[in-house]
Amino acid sequence: QHISAMKMKMARYIGVMYKLKKYLPLEARLQIYHSFVQSHLNYCSLVWGFAAKSHIETLFVKQKMGLRAILPGFVNYWYKDGTPPASTKSGFYVHKILTVHSIIVKNALVFIHKLKNFPSLVPPSIKKTIPNSAPIFNVADPDSSLTTLWSDEYGKHPYNNSVDILQRSTISNKQI
Numbered sequence: 001q002h003i004s005a006m007k008m009k010m011a012r013y014i015g016v017m018y019k020l021k022k023y024l025p026l027e028a029r030l031q032i033y034h035s036f037v038q039s040h041l042n043y044c045s046l047v048w049g050f051a052a053k054s055h056i057e058t059l060f061v062k063q064k065m066g067l068r069a070i071l072p073g074f075v076n077y078w079y080k081d082g083t084p085p086a087s088t089k090s091g092f093y094v095h096k097i098l099t100v101h102s103i104i105v106k107n108a109l110v111f112i113h114k115l116k117n118f119p120s121l122v123p124p125s126i127k128k129t130i131p132n133s134a135p136i137f138n139v140a141d142p143d144s145s146l147t148t149l150w151s152d153e154y155g156k157h158p159y160n161n162s163v164d165i166l167q168r169s170t171i172s173n174k175q176i
Contacts, residue, residue, distance in 0.1 A: 002048050003055045006040050010062045013037060017069035029070035030095060037066040041100050046111055049104035060100045064088045067097065 013036035021029065041063065049056070067088045092099060098106065115122055115130075 002044070003051060003059060006048075007058060007062050010037055010040060010059075010066060014062070014066045014069050017066065021069060026070070026072060033066055033070045033097075037063060038097065038103075041103050042107070045100075045104050045107045049107065056100060056104070063100050067091045067095075 017029065017032060017036065020032065024032070041059065068091075071088070071091050091097070115126075119127075
């Protein structure tokens with residue numbers, strides 16, 4: 001429900017951006033894009049970001065539409081006379097814009113960093129959702145690492161030795 005509301009808002013803003021395209025310089029259009037599109041993608045991405053892939057892909061389509069609305073020149077939206085739509089990949093790279101997928105990953109990593117390094121800043125309601133027995137990762141001590149705790153708790157899977165490989169690489173990195 002939140003994702004569909006975001007898509008509707010972004011569609012309205014993208015229409016406005018198309019109308020402003022010929023009147024504003026690129027820098028102003030980029031600021032409008034960041035305030036109208038990127039801000040909605042950043043807001044609560046930890047909550048809606050792990051929804052079904054199909055929902056995230058529809059947001060990515062809207063994000064690309066918004067980027068096409070600010071890029072200079074004419075940009076195809078759909079296949080036109082057999083020619084594919086123009087790629088927005090270079091636009092993301094040149095203007096240093098994160099895709100919706102990257103925004104979700106970035107916000108998740110920032111959240112994990114805050115959990116690990118600033119536990120006093122984490123609200124108690126979130127602390128309660130993480131059990132005390134949750135494995136922790138300590139690179140300095142491979143014996144108490146996540147892989148050791150995981151294999152002690154769940155055992156080794158006969159078809160996957162990635163836990164053993166990760167443990168060996170952690171130990172060998174410590175010896176180096």
